Amino acid sequence: MATLLMLSGGADSAAALVKLLTDNRDPVFAHHIIIADSESPTRYKAENIACDRVVQYCREQYRDFVYTKSLWDFQLRYFGWNLTLCAFVGARVLRSFPEAKINRYAVGVIDEPHSLGMWKERVEEAQATFYAGLTTAGLTYRPEIVWPVAHMTKADVLNFLPPALKEMVSFCRNPFEVGQNMFRPCGKCISCNTRKNIGHI
Numbered sequence: 001m002a003t004l005l006m007l008s009g010g011a012d013s014a015a016a017l018v019k020l021l022t023d024n025r026d027p028v029f030a031h032h033i034i035i036a037d038s039e040s041p042t043r044y045k046a047e048n049i050a051c052d053r054v055v056q057y058c059r060e061q062y063r064d065f066v067y068t069k070s071l072w073d074f075q076l077r078y079f080g081w082n083l084t085l086c087a088f089v090g091a092r093v094l095r096s097f098p099e100a101k102i103n104r105y106a107v108g109v110i111d112e113p114h115s116l117g118m119w120k121e122r123v124e125e126a127q128a129t130f131y132a133g134l135t136t137a138g139l140t141y142r143p144e145i146v147w148p149v150a151h152m153t154k155a156d157v158l159n160f161l162p163p164a165l166k167e168m169v170s171f172c173r174n175p176f177e178v179g180q181n182m183f184r185p186c187g188k189c190i191s192c193n194t195r196k197n198i199g200h201i
């Protein structure tokens with residue numbers, strides 16, 4: 001029994017990681033995709049740095065786990081759903097560790113209004129992509145897609161995270177780069193507004 005979690009550098013997947021590391025002793029594989037796309041020229045940098053910090057903190061505070069990364073650089077107009085990209089890459093990460101028999105693919109999505117719409121279709125697209133990516137894997141079992149923080153709201157997640165982790169995570173969709181690996185939230189994107197609305201900024 002092992003779980004693969006796609007780690008974004010944000011609060012939701014950080015909370016999912018803490019849950020996976022503390023709920024039981026099963027091996028955990030975390031994978032971060034550095035997603036450089038036309039939505040923001042800076043976000044991938046902030047998320048990449050946040051991910052490294054989250055991983056270091058969780059290894060020190062909880063237990064060790066496998067952490068890998070890949071790079072996606074796509075500058076065309078349709079950058080697509082990250083949920084689908086994660087499913088595509090997730091299947092390949094799972095296949096890269098056959099001896100671990102990773103039987104759970106964890107998605108760090110919380111219970112919030114998915115304001116961009118088509119949420120049901122987005123989940124279907126991600127599920128189909130994940131299982132399509134395993135078609136030729138020859139697995140003797142069918143990995144399960146699990147949602148460790150799907151019962152939590154954004155406020156729940158931020159209350160659940162240790163203060164140090166809450167400070168570390170990246171949330172702005174288009175942060176300002178201020179040098180020396182530091183970023184300042186834009187204060188006006190959907191994620192910044194959510195944080196403001198629940199009093200966590």
Ligand SMILES: [Zn+2]
Pocket residue numbers: 171172173174175185186187188189190191192
């Ligand atoms: Zn922002």
